[in-house]
Amino acid sequence: MVRIPWLKADVETAAKRLLGCELWATLHGGVVRLRIVETEAYHQTDAASHSYKGKTPRTEVMFGPAGHVYVYFSYGMHYCMNIVTGESGEGSAVLIRAAEPLGGIGLLRANRPGIADPQLINGPAKLCKALGVDKTWNGHDLSKPPFKLIERPALKPDQVVQTTRIGISQAKDVPWRFYIKNSPFISKA
């Protein structure tokens, strides 16, 4: 059951709306709270999306209900985390690229020893590493503990920057990356 109605809206709207929302996770017995500051939208009709060529075993959860986590493994060493959006049957999701620690930062540091705070979670794979997210979380419903998405009021439009996505070779021109203006926690521009 989706408790956040706008997650079922179009993926561009959802990507924008996820900025400022929080992720709460239980880690090593403590609670970590993050504020999402950077997102990217991916859709079935988008050549850069894993769902572009239709449903496959890997992308199955992208086609499932909104509000679940889609985790994929890449470059032989990294995990990245998405939040599934849209109606079931539609292959869309929002990549969480960076966040701001609100609580439990010590637990994040424990997962990334030797890394300075500004680099703790300012990238999609860094975020997963710090949160201990791997494929075992693929498909998890974010309305349930121990890993939850908490809705927050929408940001004012002038606080949101819209630009092109990072690290892709297809559809480079599609402006589906969003981040909170002036946030020091976004990934490298």
Next chain:
DNA sequence: CTCTGGATTGAC
């Protein structure tokens, strides 16, 4: 079965 390239990161 084999081959290719990637929604990245951090060390040089």
Next chain:
DNA sequence: TCAATCCAGAGG
């Protein structure tokens, strides 16, 4: 600038 290091997806 580039290696690390695996696997999904495509083609045979």
